[in-house]
Amino acid sequence: MKSKNKMKFKYKKSLSMxxxxxxxxxxxxxxxxxxxxxYESTYNYYNYDCxxxxxTNELSGxxxxxxxxxxxxxxxxxxxHSGYLTVHTGSAIAFPQTxxxxxxxxxxxxxxxxxxxYSYLIGANTVYSVGLF
Amino acid sequence: xxxxxxxxxxxxxxxxxxxxxxxxSLLESNPNNTGNESSSIGNLNTxxxxxxxxxxxxxxxxxxxxxxxxxxxxxxxxxxxxxYYSEKGNTKYIKLCNKPDCNHNSMDCNAYISxxxxxxxxxxxxxxxxxxxxxxxxxxxxxxxxxxxxxxxGYDSNFGFFHNGYFYYVITKGGCLGAIGNDDNNLYRVKxxxxxxxxxxxxxxxxxxxxxxxxxxxxxxxxxxIPDNSKFxxxxxxxxxxxxxxxxxxxxxxxxxxxxxxxxxxCYINNKGFYEIDIDTKQMKQMKALKFENEGICSALYYPxxxxxxxYTNEPFDFLNQILYIYDWDYNLIDxxxxxxxxxxxxxxxxxxxxxxxxxxxxxxxxxxxxxSEIGTGNLMFHKIED
Numbered sequence: 001m002k003s004k005n006k007m008k009f010k011y012k013k014s015l016s017m018x019x020x021x022x023x024x025x026x027x028x029x030x031x032x033x034x035x036x037x038x039y040e041s042t043y044n045y046y047n048y049d050c051x052x053x054x055x056t057n058e059l060s061g062x063x064x065x066x067x068x069x070x071x072x073x074x075x076x077x078x079x080x081h082s083g084y085l086t087v088h089t090g091s092a093i094a095f096p097q098t099x100x101x102x103x104x105x106x107x108x109x110x111x112x113x114x115x116x117x118y119s120y121l122i123g124a125n126t127v128y129s130v131g132l133f
Numbered sequence: 134x135x136x137x138x139x140x141x142x143x144x145x146x147x148x149x150x151x152x153x154x155x156x157x158s159l160l161e162s163n164p165n166n167t168g169n170e171s172s173s174i175g176n177l178n179t180x181x182x183x184x185x186x187x188x189x190x191x192x193x194x195x196x197x198x199x200x201x202x203x204x205x206x207x208x209x210x211x212x213x214x215x216x217y218y219s220e221k222g223n224t225k226y227i228k229l230c231n232k233p234d235c236n237h238n239s240m241d242c243n244a245y246i247s248x249x250x251x252x253x254x255x256x257x258x259x260x261x262x263x264x265x266x267x268x269x270x271x272x273x274x275x276x277x278x279x280x281x282x283x284x285x286x287g288y289d290s291n292f293g294f295f296h297n298g299y300f301y302y303v304i305t306k307g308g309c310l311g312a313i314g315n316d317d318n319n320l321y322r323v324k325x326x327x328x329x330x331x332x333x334x335x336x337x338x339x340x341x342x343x344x345x346x347x348x349x350x351x352x353x354x355x356x357x358x359i360p361d362n363s364k365f366x367x368x369x370x371x372x373x374x375x376x377x378x379x380x381x382x383x384x385x386x387x388x389x390x391x392x393x394x395x396x397x398x399x400c401y402i403n404n405k406g407f408y409e410i411d412i413d414t415k416q417m418k419q420m421k422a423l424k425f426e427n428e429g430i431c432s433a434l435y436y437p438x439x440x441x442x443x444x445y446t447n448e449p450f451d452f453l454n455q456i457l458y459i460y461d462w463d464y465n466l467i468d469x470x471x472x473x474x475x476x477x478x479x480x481x482x483x484x485x486x487x488x489x490x491x492x493x494x495x496x497x498x499x500x501x502x503x504x505x506s507e508i509g510t511g512n513l514m515f516h517k518i519e520d
Contacts (some may be wrong), residue, residue, distance in 0.1 A: 059308075076248040078212065078478065079309055081344060083363030083403070085432040085445065086388035087196050087478055087495065089212060090309040091249035092290045093265060105308030110358055114478060117248055133477075 198252020
């Protein structure tokens with residue numbers, strides 16, 4: 001009886017490990033696909049956060065920073081015209097600001113964004129970047 | 134038995150998990166990253182030099198200004214901002230950097246010109262590229278990067294390309310073509326190799342609806358969107374000599390499906406066929422009717438040897454399943470082949486010399502080629518470009 005219980009415990013343990021590994025594996029092979037992203041951290045002991053949103057007709061990014069240095073956001077995106085195959089690339093950059101900076105790009109209904117890379121800068125340093133599609 | 138199977142399964146999953154976690158990035162795994170492979174870059178091939186205007190960055194393609202033929206070889210700017218080089222008559226692409234000890238994986242690499250680079254151009258033994266509102270240049274071997282000109286003050290975006298020593302552009306205040314907020318109806322150009330300021334080439338409200346433009350000698354052709362009509366676009370011409378503006382057609386084929394040279398415009402209209410327009414008489418006629426059972430979306434690319442029609446078959450649209458149809462200039466179908474290697478955004482890159490170049494994703498270097506000598510042999514296929 002004791003040996004049977006021990007066997008049962010071992011099977012449960014193996015099954016648990018199996019489930020954990022399946023979860024781990026699925027995370028490691030499925031590409032990240034998201035339409036929004038949020039990130040926060042510190043730079044020079046001051047907090048900052050970055051919020052990115054991707055929509056087929058609108059891109060936006062926002063950044064807050066508690067420090068005195070100017071901050072900025074740059075976006076590099078690709079877009080297409082509905083019904084046609086040419087892939088355009090474009091970029092935009094906000095006016096540098098202190099404390100808060102935001103950027104938005106809105107496209108006509110005949111076009112749609114296919115991907116965007118957001119770069120968040122404090123001074124001249126890129127402190128965070130993320131790609132959304 | 135169950136225990137053994139479970140253990141085996143766990144081992145397989147663990148190995149798979151670790152392998153995928155440790156997979157290096159495409160750049161890291163690139164065997165070209167040895168730092169000294171671009172030593173032969175920059176040798177001028179004088180065998181078949183062509184006029185400067187031939188090396189325009191507005192060549193036909195799915196991307197704009199990313200693939201550039203020069204007298205020194207072919208250059209490709211990936212969407213992630215790296216410049217690759219291929220020697221003439223070759224299909225192998227390497228990062229354009231000969232800095233010793235460079236891992237070719239950072240912004241310090243000579244091959245990195247910025248994710249924000251709109252396109253690349255060639256003029257008088259230099260490579261030019263535009264980032265934000267600055268024109269930059271470098272030597273043909275990727276060294277000596279410098280900013281040569283600022284187009285305008287402020288942070289507005291723009292769209293344009295290099296042609297015959299100039300950068301032609303429109304300012305897109307809203308961020309891109311067709312954006313809400315675009316209010317500048319000028320087409321500008323600036324000489325890239327002197328101290329002159331930008332000049333307005335043309336002012337017209339059609340610029341606000343512009344989809345693409347192209348230049349053929351002294352004429353500029355504007356392709357403009359028609360609201361709520363994705364099948365056709367308007368085609369206008371403007372002579373930089375006579376300053377005459379005229380509407381040529383309001384039923385022309387759109388971006389990635391047209392070509393204009395020597396007073397003839399060529400276009401493909403989805404599920405209608407190939408058309409030609411006489412620029413002088415504005416007469417448009419169908420040259421070949423073509424209808425696919427699965428309409429999908431098509432791109433027609435006109436090159437000296439062949440006309441390529443690429444049919445994207447997936448619904449809803451994506452780049453995964455593409456069929457390349459190859460026509461001669463009499464619109465006879467010569468051959469076809471499927472390209473099923475794209476992931477994300479990828480496909481046709483360019484046509485140069487004896488090869489047609491494709492990539493699985495525009496973020497990476499060209500990866501596949503078709504040897505044109507195989508067209509029509511019954512043995513047409515994509516070859517992997519081996520490192």
